[in-house]
Structures are given as C-alpha cells and as structure tokens.
Amino acid sequence: MKSKILTPIEKTANPNERIYFEKDLKIVESFDNEDLNILEKVKNKQFEPREILEIKLKSEEAAEQSEIKELISYPMIKKNLSFNLPHQQEGALKILRDLDGRALLADEVGLGKTITAGMVLKECIVRGLVRKALILTPPSLVNQWKEELSTKFNLDFKEINTEGDWESAGLVIASIDRVKNFNTQTNEFKHDKAHQIYWDIIVIDEAHKLKDKNTFRWKFVDKLQKKRLLLLTATPFQNNLTELYNLLSLLRRGHLGTISEFRSNFLVDGNERQPLNPRELKRKLSEVMIRRRRDEAKGVKYMKRIPRIQSVELSFEEKRAYEQVVDLLFLHYLDFNGIPINTVLAMHSILPKVTSSSRSSIEFLESLIANPKYHTSTIETAQDILHDFRLLTQDSKLQKLIELINEISKRDRGTKILIYTKHPATLRYIAEILRKQNFKLTEFMGGLTADEKSKRINNFKNETQIMISTETGSEGLNLQFCSNIINYDLPWNPMAVEQRIGRLDRIGQKKDIFVYNLATKGTMEEHVVDLIINKMCCIGLIMGELPIILFNMGLDSSGNTGSSKFEEKLMHAFLDSKNNLSRFATEIDKVGMEISGGIKEYEQTKKYTSELLDK
Amino acid sequence: MKKNMSKEFLMDFFKDSKIEDKNGVLTISEVSSDFEKFVGKPSPYKFVFDVETHSRVQDSELIMQGSYFLLAVRDYLIDKGQTSLLKSGAGLMYEFSFISTYQYLNDKKQAINKILIKNGKVMDNLSKVIASKGDSSEISNLDASGQYNIAKKKLGECTKKDIKSIKVILKKKLEKELMRVRGHYSKQIKEKDEEVETCENKIKMLQSKLRHTSYERDRNIITRMIRESTERLEMLKKRSYKERLKEEEIFHVKDEIEKHALTIKNSLINLTVYY
Numbered sequence: 021m022k023s024k025i026l027t028p029i030e031k032t033a034n035p036n037e038r039i040y041f042e043k044d045l046k047i048v049e050s051f052d053n054e055d056l057n058i059l060e061k062v063k064n065k066q067f068e069p070r071e072i073l074e075i076k077l078k079s080e081e082a083a084e085q086s087e088i089k090e091l092i093s094y095p096m097i098k099k100n101l102s103f104n105l106p107h108q109q110e111g112a113l114k115i116l117r118d119l120d121g122r123a124l125l126a127d128e129v130g131l132g133k134t135i136t137a138g139m140v141l142k143e144c145i146v147r148g149l150v151r152k153a154l155i156l157t158p159p160s161l162v163n164q165w166k167e168e169l170s171t172k173f174n175l176d177f178k179e180i181n182t183e184g185d186w187e188s189a190g191l192v193i194a195s196i197d198r199v200k201n202f203n204t205q206t207n208e209f210k211h212d213k214a215h216q217i218y219w220d221i222i223v224i225d226e227a228h229k230l231k232d233k234n235t236f237r238w239k240f241v242d243k244l245q246k247k248r249l250l251l252l253t254a255t256p257f258q259n260n261l262t263e264l265y266n267l268l269s270l271l272r273r274g275h276l277g278t279i280s281e282f283r284s285n286f287l288v289d290g291n292e293r294q295p296l297n298p299r300e301l302k303r304k305l306s307e308v309m310i311r312r313r314r315d316e317a318k319g320v321k322y323m324k325r326i327p328r329i330q331s332v333e334l335s336f337e338e339k340r341a342y343e344q345v346v347d348l349l350f351l352h353y354l355d356f357n358g359i360p361i362n363t364v365l366a367m368h369s370i371l372p373k374v375t376s377s378s379r380s381s382i383e384f385l386e387s388l389i390a391n392p393k394y395h396t397s398t399i400e401t402a403q404d405i406l407h408d409f410r411l412l413t414q415d416s417k418l419q420k421l422i423e424l425i426n427e428i429s430k431r432d433r434g435t436k437i438l439i440y441t442k443h444p445a446t447l448r449y450i451a452e453i454l455r456k457q458n459f460k461l462t463e464f465m466g467g468l469t470a471d472e473k474s475k476r477i478n479n480f481k482n483e484t485q486i487m488i489s490t491e492t493g494s495e496g497l498n499l500q501f502c503s504n505i506i507n508y509d510l511p512w513n514p515m516a517v518e519q520r521i522g523r524l525d526r527i528g529q530k531k532d533i534f535v536y537n538l539a540t541k542g543t544m545e546e547h548v549v550d551l552i553i554n555k556m557c558c559i560g561l562i563m564g565e566l567p568i569i570l571f572n573m574g575l576d577s578s579g580n581t582g583s584s585k586f587e588e589k590l591m592h593a594f595l596d597s598k599n600n601l602s603r604f605a606t607e608i609d610k611v612g613m614e615i616s617g618g619i620k621e622y623e624q625t626k627k628y629t630s631e632l633l634d635k
Numbered sequence: 636m637k638k639n640m641s642k643e644f645l646m647d648f649f650k651d652s653k654i655e656d657k658n659g660v661l662t663i664s665e666v667s668s669d670f671e672k673f674v675g676k677p678s679p680y681k682f683v684f685d686v687e688t689h690s691r692v693q694d695s696e697l698i699m700q701g702s703y704f705l706l707a708v709r710d711y712l713i714d715k716g717q718t719s720l721l722k723s724g725a726g727l728m729y730e731f732s733f734i735s736t737y738q739y740l741n742d743k744k745q746a747i748n749k750i751l752i753k754n755g756k757v758m759d760n761l762s763k764v765i766a767s768k769g770d771s772s773e774i775s776n777l778d779a780s781g782q783y784n785i786a787k788k789k790l791g792e793c794t795k796k797d798i799k800s801i802k803v804i805l806k807k808k809l810e811k812e813l814m815r816v817r818g819h820y821s822k823q824i825k826e827k828d829e830e831v832e833t834c835e836n837k838i839k840m841l842q843s844k845l846r847h848t849s850y851e852r853d854r855n856i857i858t859r860m861i862r863e864s865t866e867r868l869e870m871l872k873k874r875s876y877k878e879r880l881k882e883e884e885i886f887h888v889k890d891e892i893e894k895h896a897l898t899i900k901n902s903l904i905n906l907t908v909y910y
Contacts, residue, residue, distance in 0.1 A: 044813060045806055046892050047798075051787060052902035059779050061718045062906055065771040072716025073732065073905045077747060078644045080734055080904070083709035085701035087742045095689065095697040116741050120894075146703065149741060218893060243886075247894045273887050274819025280826050 121248030231263030379449035466492030720769035
C-alpha cells in the first residue's frame with residue numbers, strides 16, 4: 021500500500037505493526053502475531069472441521085460492535101444498581117455518542133454523576149475502547165469511588181500512592197491533592213510519570229477546583245495526554261465566568277475563543293459573573309456540557325434529615341470516672357521512662373473510646389495496665405480508675421438508648437432502627453444488654469464474608485427491628501428500608517458521619533430520616549455533636565454536598581496524624597482548652613463559623629451556576 | 636445482526652445442547668462443561684431478545700448486537716476452527732479468512748475477507764470450488780508463509796474501500812478540531828504580538844512626551860509610566876510567549892491527532908487448505 025502522501029514517521033516495537041500519516045490523520049495498521057501460529061498448525065497438519073469456521077464467522081458478526089447506539093454493558097451492571105434512573109444511561113450515551121467522550125458533566129448534586137461516569141467507563145472497557153483509565157478525585161472520595169466501581173461495575177481500580185505505581189498503570193485512581201505536588205527544585209511534578217502515559221480516558225471528580233489556570237492542580241491535568249476527558253462538577257463556576265473558561269480550556273482549547281475574545285464576547289464590563297450574551301454562551305456550553313436538574317430527573321427524590329440530640333446526664337460516679345480518664349491522658353500519660361507520650365496522638369486514639377461507653381473505657385484501661393511500656397505511676401492511676409469503673413452500677417448512656425428505642429417504637433411501631441458505634445467493644449456491650457431486654461437485633465461489623473453480610477442485611481430487613489453496626493464493613497450498604505439512625509457515639513469526622521447517614525439517605529428512601537445522637541452532658545461530646553449534626557450534616561444539604569464543601573475548604577484531606585484535617589482541628593481545640601469546656605465551646609464556635617462560611621459560599625456558587633445554566 | 640439472526644446463531648451454536656423456545660425466552664441447558672467454565676456461569680441460560688422480556692424474566696441474559704454473551708461466545712471460539720483441510724482435486728490452494736477491525740473515535744467496524752491463493756497467485760472465484768473433507772495423510776509440505784504474505788498484500792486492497800470511507804469521516808472531524816486549536820494559538824500569538832507593539836508604542840509616545848515636558852511633577856509621572864511599561868514589555872519578552880504557546884499548540888494538536896487516529900487490526904481467523 022504505497023502512496024506519496026503516506027509518511028511513516030513513527031517506529032514501533034512490533035514488526036507486525038506500522039504507523040503512518042496521511043496529512044494529519046494517524047493510521048495504525050497491524051497484523052495479529054497469532055497468525056503465525058495458524059501457519060504453524062497447518063505446517064504440522066493440525067486441522068479442525070470446516071463447520072467451526074462457519075459458526076465462528078457468524079459469532080464475529082453477532083459480536084460486532086459498531087457505532088454506539090445503546091449501552092451494551094448496561095445488562096451486566098443493571099443488577100448491581102439499586103435503581104434504574106434513565107437520566108444516567110442517557111447521560112453516558114450522550115457523552116460517548118455525541119460528545120466523543122470529552123464532556124463536562126454538570127448535573128446537580130444527587131443525580132449520581134459517579135454512576136454516569138462509571139457507565140461511560142464500563143461501556144468503553146467492554147467495547148475495547150479503553151485500556152488505560154485514570155480517575156482523579158478529592159482525597160476523601162478515593163475509597164468511595166473504588167468501592168462503587170468494584171461493587172457496581174465490577175471494575176478493579178488500583179490506587180496510586182507512590183510515583184512507582186504509574187509504571188504498570190492500567191485502570192488507576194488517585195487523589196488529585198496527592199499527585200498534583202510540584203517540586204520547585206527540579207521544576208517537575210512529583211508524579212510526572214502520569215504525563216508520559218497516553219490515557220484512553222480520564223475522569224476528574226469535583227472538577228470545579230480546576231478553576232484557576234495558574235495552579236499546579238490545573239497545570240497537572242492540562243499536561244496529561246488523553247483521548248477522552250470527563251469533568252464532573254455540579255458547580256462549574258463560582259464567582260467568576262473566567263473560571264468556567266479555564267475549565268473548558270482543559271476540555272477543548274479555544275472552544276470559547278481566546279481569553280480576550282471570551283471577555284469581549286461574554287463578559288459584561290466590570291461584572292465577572294454576569295454573561296453578556298447568555299444565550300450564545302449556553303449554546304456553546306451545550307456542545308461540551310451535560311446538565312440536568314433534580315426536579316427534571318425521573319425517580320430522584322431525597323427525603324429530609326431530622327436531627328435529634330439526646331442529652332445524657334451522667335451520674336456523679338460516671339462523671340468522676342470520665343474526668344479521671346481525661347486527667348490521666350492530660351497529666352499522667354507517661355512512657356516507661358516517665359516521659360509524656362505525644363498527647364495529640366494519644367487523645368486522638370483514646371478519647372473517642374472513653375466517650376463511647378464504659379465497656380470500651382474498661383477495655384482501654386485493661387490494655388494499658390497490661391502493657392509494660394507505660395510508667396508505673398500511669399499504670400497505678402489506671403488501676404485506680406479501672407476499680408472505679410468496675411464499681412459503676414448504672415450506665416446512663418445505655419439507659420438513654422433503651423428509652424430512645426422505646427420512644428421510636430411508640431411513634432412508629434416496628435420501624436427499623438440502625439445503631440452506629442465506632443468501637444467493636446461498644447457494639448458487643450450494647451448487643452448484650454439489649455438482648456437481655458428482649459430486643460431482636462442483628463450485629464454487623466468488619467471481617468464478615470460477603471455471604472454473611474448479605475445474610476445479616478436480610479435478617480435486619482425481614483426479621484429484626486434493630487441493627488447495631490460499626491463503620492468498618494458497612495461501607496456501600498443500601499439500607500433505604502430503614503429511616504432511623506442512632507449515633508451511639510459520633511466520629512469527629514463529618515465525612516464518616518455522612519457515610520453513616522448515607523446508608524439510609526439514598527434514592528429510594530420513602531420516609532424522612534431521623535438522625536438521633538446521644539451526647540453526654542458536661543463532656544466535649546455535646547459540643548462536637550452539635551457542630552457536626554446541627555451545623556453540618558443535617559442542615560438540608562443533599563447527600564454528597566458536604567464532601568464538596570469540605571473539599572473546597574481544604575478540610576477533607578489527611579492531616580499530620582493521618583486523620584482528617586477537620587478531626588485534627590477539633591482535637592487541637594480540645595487540647596488547647598485543657599479540658600475547660602467553656603473554652604472548648606468557644607473554639608468549636610469558631611470552627612462552626614468557618615464551616616458556615618464555607619457552606620454560604622457553596623450555596624452562592626450553586627445559585628450563580630443555576631442562574632447561568634438553568635434559567 | 637437482527638434479533639432473529641442472533642437467536643438463530645445461538646440455536647446453531649448450542650445445537651448439541653437442550654434448547655427450549657417459549658414465551659420469548661430461549662432456554663439452553665445441558666451445555667458442555669468446557670463452555671460453562673469459559674463463561675464462568677453454569678447453564679441453563681435464559682436468553683431474551685428485548686428489554687421488556689428481560690425485566691420480566693429473572694436471571695435472563697439480554698441478547699442484542701455485540702452484547703456481553705455474544706462477545707463471550709466469540710472469545711470462546713477464538714482459538715477454535717483456525718485450520719481446515721478440504722479435498723477439491725483442483726490442485727493445492729490456500730484460503731485465508733481475515734477479520735479486519737477498524738477502530739476510530741468511539742466507533743468500531745469490522746470486515747471479513749476471504750482470499751484464495753494458488754501457486755502464489757490470488758484467485759478470484761471461490762464459488763466454483765467444490766470440495767469434500769480432506770485427509771491429511773494425502774498431503775505433504777504445507778508451508779504457507781509465502782502465500783500468507785501475498786494474502787496480506789491482497790487484504791490491503793480489499794480493505795482500501797472501507798478505510799477510505801472512514802478516513803473521509805475522520806479527516807473532516809480532525810480538520811475541524813485542528814482548525815480550532817491552531818486558530819486559537821495563532822490568535823493568541825497575534826494578541827500577544829499586539830500587546831508588545833502597543834507597549835512599545837506607548838513607551839515611544841511617553842519618551843517623546845518626556846522630551847517636551849519641563850514641569851518636574853509631570854516628568855516624574857511620565858518617567859514612572861515609562862518604567863512600568865518597560866517592565867511589562869520585558870516581562871512579555873522574557874517569558875518567550877511565542878515558544879511557550881507554540882509548545883502548547885503542538886501538545887494539543889498531537890492530542891487531537893491521537894484522538895482521531897484510525898486503528899486497523901487484521902487477524903487471520905482461518906486458513907483452509909484445498910488439495
């Protein structure tokens with residue numbers, strides 16, 4: 021096939037492959053290496069009946085995938101999706117068929133952008149269009165994405181942690197905050213290897229963070245070589261239309277002209293937010309963007325979250341025991357040589373146990389006493405406290421829980437109740453006491469097999485009124501049939517609380533959701549519960565909005581202790597207060613104000629986006 | 636392949652198994668364990684051919700063009716039926732069956748071509764060959780590699796037409812995209828050039844103004860303005876914007892070229908020897 025206009029310019033390692041160009045069009049032509057084996061078979065006189073060829077030819081015809089008219093992968097994933105939401109399939113189809121796989125998916129929060137993106141990925145993989153795929157997400161969403169892709173789409177994405185992980189990259193996922201690091205000394209991105217790979221598809225979640233083209237984040241993404249690019253965000257611009265311009269520059273350079281053209285064509289002088297020619301701008305956007313609102317999507321309805329804080333009044337003895345443990349941590353927590361142990365880490369791992377239940381406090385004290393790495397004075401103090409704990413005859417928190425269960429049952433007979441605790445010891449303790457009170461319950465914790473998990477969920481759905489669960493192992497559960505959640509103890513990470521509530525607050529939930537929270541009076545718990553529940557998780561946001569807000573505020577990534585920055589903020593506030601509750605309350609108020617600011621800003625952004633895109 | 640054809644194909648493929656065709660559901664049972672193992676699912680298989688029946692029948696497989704199960708059958712057959720021997724009495728001939736897959740953007744097309752070669756020459760008429768099952772003991776010396784190279788060459792001619800029609804689509808799309816990218820960068824360079832020119836003119840104008848001003852306060856203001864404009868000009872030139880923009884342009888042009896590339900994969904799926 022010789023022609024004057026054919027210019028072979030790329031060498032390839034495969035002798036059966038040749039790459040040539042016709043003007044700008046690249047053509048890669050190859051013959052299968054397997055062909056030679058067939059020749060060898062003939063040489064060795066290995067023959068099969070000719071009829072197989074006929075059926076084989078028919079199978080090729082039957083399996084032929086021509087242009088994308090429907091999602092052939094949908095029947096494979098349908099059983100894994102809780103609901104058939106037509107807008108998700110329509111969106112995936114439009115991205116692949118009409119937008120050539122380069123699109124800004126700007127659906128409102130709650131419509132399942134992750135699922136739509138998953139459908140695009142699955143379809144491309146099944147059709148053999150994608151071998152190398154990269155997903156970039158906020159740090160706190162990496163695991164959620166991995167889990168959804170695995171359980172719903174049967175796709176195994178490997179997480180990128182170190183620079184070496186790129187070498188065997190096929191289907192990979194990474195925190196964008198991790199990979200965008202730029203080394204100013206070498207003048208290179210730490211994860212520059214990502215730029216040497218030609219990606220069949222890249223998906224970027226919460227892409228509104230790519231609004232500023234002067235950031236390393238933007239530059240990192242811009243430098244990636246990609247055939248298809250999906251940007252996911254419900255709020256493609258915040259304060260300034262230039263942000264939208266920057267986002268679209270990643271998708272299709274020059275789609276909105278040069279920045280000067282964009283300014284003169286689409287911006288009102290002196291007002292960066294108001295488009296000069298909204299109709300034309302929307303037309304241009306529709307060429308690269310998909311945007312649907314919740315009220316126009318079939319089958320999507322979210323219920324209200326109703327917060328209820330249940331104050332627990334401790335007895336004098338309980339209060340004293342609690343204070344003794346806090347004092348131990350503040351004043352007597354010494355290693356073998358009498359040197360104070362890092363208080364931040366200690367507080368972080370121990371305090372939640374202490375506030376969870378007397379059982380988990382006892383477990384902590386017992387393990388401390390048995391551990392020779394502590395100073396004798398620490399062990400002796402722990403022994404005294406343990407003695408006091410063992411003398412306790414009442415458990416006010418558990419008593420409150422029982423009252424609460426009865427109250428809920430009275431309001432709505434037989435209604436399902438999900439009780440969450442962070443600690444397995446507390447789970448076992450609650451289960452033991454509730455069983456004694458003749459409550460029928462299911463226990464759910466980490467370490468269960470998939471089979472056992474599904475048995476227990478069915479048990480909760482059909483047999484028992486109550487399920488007690490730890491976070492571990494319960495990720496991804498769909499418990500829409502339950503509308504009451506009790507947080508026996510509360511993680512100090514609002515994302516973890518969102519995950520808990522998210523088991524119930526899903527498409528398909530038919531009732532408003534009651535979020536009950538036990539908070540011990542006179543401890544820091546009551547302030548933390550108030551902040552996380554009343555000011556963050558139950559303020560009318562749709563599932564998925566709080567993570568965006570925390571991501572926008574830079575509070576969702578891990579801090580120095582490995583916990584989220586938000587948790588660390590609270591822990592530092594507690595340490596700084598030196599167990600003085602009014603000081604702690606003031607600190608918590610400050611955090612609350614900061615969060616309110618973030619929420620307000622997000623709401624504004626939503627408003628601006630909606631004004632531009634929906635009206 | 637239409638619905639009936641898919642159904643006929645499956646009935647043909649599973650002809651040695653038990654087949655039941657009732658109420659729009661084709662149930663296949665007693666399937667060979669070899670196939671069951673390959674697809675990772677034991678029979679019976681309930682095949683349905685429309686979405687409505689699919690939602691009605693539990694555990695059914697929806698069969699449509701290119702669907703998962705049909706892909707699995709194709710993959711199962713990949714290393715089967717690769718070679719055949721037929722007796723025709725018309726001399727030694729090699730029939731190469733190739734499948735060519737064209738992949739571009741998000742689309743795929745495929746073509747099957749059969750090429751008959753006798754004595755190193757391509758034969759046109761296949762239909763006149765009447766043949767029966769061959770016996771390998773009756774033949775010797777079957778080295779088809781030379782014939783294979785001739786067949787590959789001929790295949791190039793056969794696929795020309797398909798490739799040409801795809802190229803027309805791709806070139807049109809690519810041209811449009813490249814025009815956007817190249818236009819964008821040439822405009823950007825022009826804008827920057829203009830900015831430089833404006834800056835230079837401004838400096839010249841200010842310098843002339845300075846020469847004709849004796850009033851101290853005005854001279855200070857003009858001097859400051861010249862300094863600012865000169866700094867701006869130096870910054871524009873220092874960042875060598877043309878090279879930077881050119882580099883960016885090449886990157887995005889390359890991106891579009893890769894995106895619009897046409898990949899042609901040719902595979903020999905059967906070689907039949909006639910003797």
